[in-house]
Amino acid sequence: MDRDLHAARDLAAELAVRAGRLQLDRRSTLKMGAPKAHANDVVSDVDIASEELIVDAIHAAWPDDAMQAEEGHGRAGSSGWSWVIDPLDGTRNYVSRTGPWSVCVALYEGDEAQVAVVHEPVAGETFSAVDGGGAFLNGERLPVPAGATLDKALVGVSFQPNPATKERAARVVRELLPVSGDIRRLPAALNLVYQAAGRLDGGFCLDTNLWDIAAGALIAREAGVVLGGHGPEFTTELTIGAAPALWDDLAARIRAIGIDHT
Structure with a gap:
């Protein structure tokens, strides 16, 4: 089934701004x-x-599409297209007023992400991408991030705050903090789109859900960020991202720590 991906992106962006x-x-x-x-x-x-x-x-516009939504409003579909929605990624930051959050919407055809929007309400920033068309911030195309060597790199850290994951994340932070420029803890979607914008040189997301990373990962990839996990493909268990110049060093160090589930 054909789909106007730019129209889908525009609607997703409009809805993300309204939700923000x-x-x-x-x-x-x-x-x-x-x-x-x-x-x-x-x-x-x-x-x-x-x-x-x-x-x-979205249901009014494409009633046959499936939806995966964090707060339970998902539904089955018959079109082969599915929307992956995190209406408020970073609720703890939002509630406590201690940091940024975002609205995330992605559209998949089968298993492949085709459209992505991440909107940060306070800054009024909307990151977006269509598969194969580059990544954009408020309508301006993002260049490929330059990155930095690890000793100067700013590295994003994202993880689910349950006890087991916090322990695994702490092992990564203990290894990276002394050898990197610095780290920043962020919700997963902003971690990825800030890499796309070159604000972070790299980062990792640990034990996420698909709605946490689906939109941010497509935007990061379209901007030229290298993505992977324990292997060449990123997963919800581990997503590593980095500017091309930093990728080999950062990925090797994180993979060597041994943070896979035991």
Whole structure:
């Protein structure tokens, strides 16, 4: 089935901006729900309202598409296309007012990402990509990131905050922090798009869900960031990204730490 990918990108961007505006408007009146998988896996009524806004509009435009959505509004489809939605990536930052968050929307045909949007509401930045068409920030094409040697590199760190994953992530940080320029902990989507924009030289995401990384990974790849995991393909268990000049060193060091599940 043919699909106008640029129209899909434009709708995803419009919806992400609308959800971001809702999040800014309702931040002072949000209500927290019960934690999900663990005590640090928090959700608010704003997460849910944002997801409903995005899912309902996409369903109206393409009713036969499937959806994977973090807060439970997913649905089956028959078109062969599926949307992967994280309505608020970085809820802990959003709720505590301690850091950035984003709205993430990706469109897949089968197993291949075709469209991606990551919107950061506070900065008013919308990162986007269509497969094979490059990566963009607010409509301006992003150049291939130059990167830096590891001793000068700024490295992004993202991980699920459950006890087992925190222990595995700590092993990576213990190894990287002394030999890198510095590290920054960020939600996974922003980790990846900041690599695309050259703000980070590289990074890793550990034990994510597909909706955490689907949009950011396509944008990073389209900008020229090299992606992988324990092998040549990145996975939700481990996504490593880096500018081409840094990739070999950073990937080798992270893989050598031995952080795969035991």
